[in-house]
Amino acid sequence: MDAEHIETAQHAVTTVTPSITALFGIILTLMIVSLAAEEKLHAKKSVIVGVFAIISLLLGSFLGIIPIGAVTVPGGHHIDMPVYIPGIDWKVIAIIVGSSVFVDVTSKSGLFTWIAIVLTKASKGDPVKLLWSYGLMTVIFSAVLNNVTAMIIVGSLTVVSLGKLGRSHQLLHFLLIEGLLTNIGGLLTLISSVPNIIVGGAAGISFVAFFIKAAPFVIVATAATIFMGAKIFKITALKTEEEKQEAAHLIAGFNENDGIESRAFFWFSTAMLIAFILTIATTSILPVVKDLGMGFVALAFATIMLIRYKAEADKFYKAVDWDLIGFFMGLFVVINVMEHAHVLDAIGKAVQFMIGEGETSFGTGVLLISSAVFSSVTDNIPLAAMLAKILVSLGTATDSTLWWSVVFGANLGGNLTPIGSASTLVAVTIMHKHKVPLSFAGFVIKALPFAIMQITLATIYVLVF
């Protein structure tokens, strides 16, 4: 439901004074700082944001700045609905829940592990070929699945295959490169990452337009990252025929069919995955479906896949990241209250001051780099959600480069620190699990050359193309 279209104030709303705006600005800042300190607080995002949503709603209601009462839905009907319901972007929630279940059921077919093992075997155990295989796989999986899942699948396979090849000493470097590539893969499509969905949705960018714009950058940045990684970390090809034969023999022990329980379900899942991507890509032009949106497509495909496991469908609901869902719901509520408290207006003015009037190269570059820096220390989702609202309020055109500054900055900023994105955090977690720990500073030192290269490339790309 779109809050802007349906929300109607039934009660009088108090005039918002600058002190009220400042008070809510402090609350928003505290929430962002708390999210940045998520690890230190030992608290899940959903809980942190949930607490701030409660505080915001109570204060907003007490001060009378939020409209409480019936809302008007399309068709002119009035319905009673709690104020925190229309503030949530249910399109985003529907996409996430539908996709989670769809991917989880599809993964039971053994499709993703089959692809991963086939690519591993194709490398014949050569470290350089393995790095390229895993790098490309990370990008594709990040684009088609999500960054965290891609990191878990490719990272796990890296641990097992390098162990088998007696190359565990290269584990840290492989995992680091893969972690950095997840955030590049997350740029490929409109549904590859949450900032893409939020910003793309706010800007009105279609799936195909997003892909056409992002794909060239993703290809160049992926190749540059892998090439640079091989050079910096001295990952070289096997030299002697004997080494090649031994590595090929060891890697031949992988059986790509091991995880496939049913050949029919495997092929059905493959067909459904292709159909899903095609449907999502063409949602904006498909009759009937275009009115229901991508969230409907994701939920419908998930339901069709669940028919295979109809008696145990409840198990797959556990695969949904309820922390992420709770986080979004709380975040949308907080942002909705901040909008009524004119906090977003104030930030918007600051952003406008920073990027200047109209669309300038300086403004585009500054927005991209500042988005990246901000994303490196805290979650990129609140940033994307806030900036998307602000750019909408500024009347930014769909084809403006400012949207892409936010998309590129929010995604690539995650590569500056280990806490910058969930997928790099997963990479570091796998390193620790396998006794190749990397400190915060160690990560920054190793990742910085890659992040600078990627952000520089992105800035040039956004400005030139």
Place this chain on the structure above:
Amino acid sequence: MFLGMTQVDQFESIFRSALTDTYEYALPEVNSVLLVTDRNETDVQDYLKDIQKFLSVLGTSVTWSVLNADDYKTTQDLLDRVDQEKPDIICSYRNLKSKDWVFKHSLGSYLDVLIQRAKSPVLVLPHPDADYVHDHAMQNTDKVMAITSHLSNDHQLINYALRFTQSNGSVFLSHIEDQMTFDRYVGIISKISAIDTDEAREKISEQLLKEPAAYIESCKQTLLDNNSPVTVENIVMFGHHLSEYKKLVLDHKIDLLVMNAKDHDQLAMHGMAYPLAVELRQVPLLML
């Protein structure tokens, strides 16, 4: 698209399960055999002929030598002589220079030391005076069984078993998971509320049998690729080691059992090897 924060361990398990050991085909060379007896030179000739006939699979170019009772007085003497000879295979029997073979309770000190210290594999034959040898035993080696508690990545064991199997014969690759040990672990699991006992029993037993079965499949495929004239039979099951192997020897009329005996982590023999070597006296055993 989004998937929940699936545990890293879950995917590592999937990939570990998909990674199976593949058999490496490399038959060992057997050019010299040393027979160690406690007889004198004249008494041993007929026995030597019987063994040569039994081991005809080794071919006619093998060099045979014999150590008789007078050639060694202590276990160290025996080891020194074996070191000098450097045979590819040592043949001997239980309770050398002792009458204890009638009691069927031990291997005797000489054989014990040979198995544990000699670099070459030891072929343990039934005692020449024993009357408990199976009818089918000591005739030929057309049915050979490799025994192990962990049949996976054990290329040497398989290669020796194949080397001793006659052309057009069968090699039985066996893996018996100890039922008592498994039941004990499941019993412990049944007391842990966080683990579903039935699911754990099913999944663990499935995985325990899957790995050796996959390895045997890779053996079959490799032998097929190498045009081996030997047929591979697989026996992968739960049971009690000793009783199951005794039964399998009888059921399949096994001529030779091949097993690992040396344990690099300890001076004593490999855990399962000793009880099998003591009790399975009716057929020859090749102990690596």
